[in-house]
Amino acid sequence: MIDGRYELLEPIGSGGMGEVWKAHDRRLRRFVAVKGLLDRNAMTPGTQAAAMRRARREAEAIAKIEHQNVVTVHDQVETDNQVWIVMKLLEARSLADLLRAERVLAVPRAADIGLQILQGLRAVHAASVVHRDVKPGNVLVHDNGRVVLVDFGIATFEGATQVTRSGSVIGTPPYLAPELFAPGSPGPTPASDLWALGITLYEMVEGRVPFAGGEVWEVQENIRHSPDPAIRYAGPLAPVIQGLLFPDPDDRLDAATAEAMLREVLGDPPAPHTPGPGAATHPPTAPSEPAPDPVRTPAPAPVPEPLGPPVPAATTRPKRPRPWLRAATAVVCVALLGTAGWLVAQGIGDDEKTGTGSGSTTAGSGGSAAPEPWKKANPKLKIGVKDDQPGLSKYDKKTETYTGYDIDLAYAIAAHMGYSREEVAFTTVATDYRSTALKAKQVDLVIASYSITDDRKSASPGGYSVDFAGPYYEASRSFLVREKSSKYTIRDSSDLRRLGVEVCTARDSTYEKELPKRGFTMTESQPNTYQDCLDQLLDVRSDVYAVASDDIVLAGYEKANPGKVRRLENIQGAEGYGVAMRPQSPVLKGEVCTALRTILGSRTWEEMYEKNLSALLDHKPPPGRPDLTECEGH
Structure with missing residues (x-):
């Protein structure tokens, strides 16, 4: 019993700096959360009094914070060797639990x-408090979408002396800002909380933390060696993440600019009194007006993928360019001009404004109306592609370029539309994010082994229909298995069915729905990419022993992993790849179809096959040219 009032019922959690209990408030007859701020085991009798005074001040400061996105503090109680804060008990799951269940979140939701x-x-x-442990585990997400920041057990005042244990900065290693470890560091600041927010944003959209490591030194070494983590699926969130993950806190996005950029990603109006971007500042920043709290409908989830490490600081090297700065400036200009949000700011308006609607015409000779070329309203052609399919579409981190059959096809289509190679912008889209990227107008076209199916052309409940031009290639269906397996002997696909072998495929692929109908056993949850399936197949500890995909995709994986995996014979069915676009885009579709007719009607198509795919398929001749059934009437 605490203070004769709060009955501790059961522990909710514990960490490096205290413990949290579910408790019953006997006076008001309600359940509450009670947290002790001190790690008793870390205190010696000589430091106990000072620690008590410090915790008392912090509890008082935290209790003054009143905001819908911060846990409500009801009371502060002090016992002989502990300072407790009594908070509202929240029935919501943590963001960490949400990410464990969904792996990644759609960009709008993140x-x-x-x-x-x-x-x-x-x-x-604004209350002169630094949270110090911002991470998914300390963020609660209600079913209606409201988010609450919790767990101030290791919070401190800005500029306070660093609290350490055994010479280490306290906190969760993957989320600790690099400046905390610099010689003469002032300790935690609002900027270090913003770094942790950047890590959390990255984790939500990319599926993992950018700088891996179980120990602080591992994370910080990763930051030092690779300060620019690959950002593949963040779309319009990328400039925000990049701006928050600058190792030098003076270069990092300030809170006001980050908020303006996030609002523009969402298409929200700017908050009252939101200043424009300037030099990064990190004294206590005035809280913004919270956005109205409607019931938020979770957006569909998109995509992740292997990421690579690291970032930190306090090394003397030239300052990196700030890729977020141009986006931040554009955001503020958009806010001042009162335009319609991030997508419009990037020159991506409604279809009627971009030459895709039927009303987009110019007067031709004799007064007849003719559609404007797509390029006139769209100086850049934005194309969504895969980055993990050898032969088809692969991204090289060293050269920062995409290569493969789909890439060559994209450039050929773009050339027919009047674009130079420099005017083509590629964006990585995974299997279950392709339609979302089109719907959000992040890309104009998707050329990413996108199989043409009736259900993709007609929107399902909660889905988004796309239009296709093509097919430009016909692939067969197949499986990839481990070359050596101690558990199964797999000779052909019938063994997979007979033995009940778990098969992995990409979420939202045609295989996800088709294979169970044919009696195959699928993994409990499908990942976002075929590369994720391959990673599981190569992991001997995994229960995944087979991957289902198109023969050309699997042939690339087999070539890249000799002696480790083996492709089975093809099974019934074919996948016709199409160039996808938003519906009601007759001008764009007409230009793409014209380009495809020219490409498929010349040696260009065979040359692209021989250059990129022939070696993967044992130098077999190219399959027959497909008929452009999705281009009839265009």
């Missing part, structure tokens, strides 16, 4: 959660 975390942080910083 931006919404990030904005709410940031609004809570601005209120915290």
Whole structure:
């Protein structure tokens, strides 16, 4: 019993700096959460009094924070050797639990959660408190979408002396800002909380933390050696993440600019009194007006993929360019001009404004109306592609270029539309994010082994229909298995069915629905990419023993992993790859279809096959040219 009032019922959790209990408030007859701020085991009798005074001040400061995105503090109680804060008991799951279940979140949903975390942080910083442990486990997400920042057990005042244990900065290693470890560091600041927010945003959209490591030194070494983590699926969130993950806190995005950019990603109006971008500043920042709290509908989830490490600081090297700065400036200009949000700011308006609607015409000779060329309203052609399919579409991190059959086809189509190679912009899209990228107008076309199916052409409930031009290639269906397996002897696909071998495929692929109908056993949850399936197949500890995909995709994986995996014979069915675009885009579709007719009607098609795919398929001749059934009438 605490203070004769709060009955501790059961532990909710514990960490490096305290413990949290579910408790019953006997006076008001309600359940609450009670947290002790001190790690008793880390205190010696000589430091206990000072620690008590410090914790008392912090509890008082935290109790003054009133914001819908920060947990409500009801009371502060002190016992002989502990300072307790009594908080509202929240029935919501953590963002960490959400990510464990869904792996990654769609960009709009991640931006919404990030904005709410940031609004809570601005209120915290305005109270001269630094949270110090911003991470998915300390963010609660209600079913209605409201986000609450919790767990101030290791919070501190800005500029306070660093609290350490055994000479280490306290916190969760993958989320600790690099400046905390620099000689003469002032300790935690609002900027270090913003770094942790950047890590959290990255994790939501990319599926993992950018700088891996179980120990602080591992994470910080990764930051030092690779300060620019690959960003593949963040779309319009990329400039925000990049701006928050600058190792030098002076270059890092400030809270006001980050909020303006997040609002523009969501298409929200700017908050009252939101300043424009300037030099990064990190004294306590005034909390913004919280966005109205409607019931938020979770957006569909997109995509992740292997990421690579690291970032930190305090090394003397030339400052990196700030890729977020141009986007931040554009955001503020958009806010000042009162335009319609991030997508419009990038020159991506409604179809009627971009030459895709039927009303987009110019007067031709004799007064007849003719559609404007797509390029006239779209100086860049934005194309969604895969980055993990050898032969078809592969991204090289060293050269920062895409190569493969789909890439060559994209350039050929673009050339017929009047674009130079420099005017083509590629964006990585995974299997279950392709339609979302089109719907959000992040890309104009998707050329990413996108199989043409009736259900993709007609929107399912909660889905988004796309239009196709093509097919430009016909692939067969097949499986990839481990070359050596101690558990199964797999000779052909019938063994997979007979033995009940778990088969992995990409979420939202045609295989996800088709194979169970044919009696195959699928993994409990499908990942977002075939590369994820391959990673599981190569992991001897995994229960995945087979991957289902197109023969050309699997042939690339087999070639890249000699002696480790083996492709089985093809099974019934074919996948016709199409160039996807938004519906009701007659001008764009007409130009793409014209380009495809020219490409398939010349040696260009065979040359692209021989250059990129022939070696993967044992130098077999190219398959027959497909008929452009999706281009009839265009």
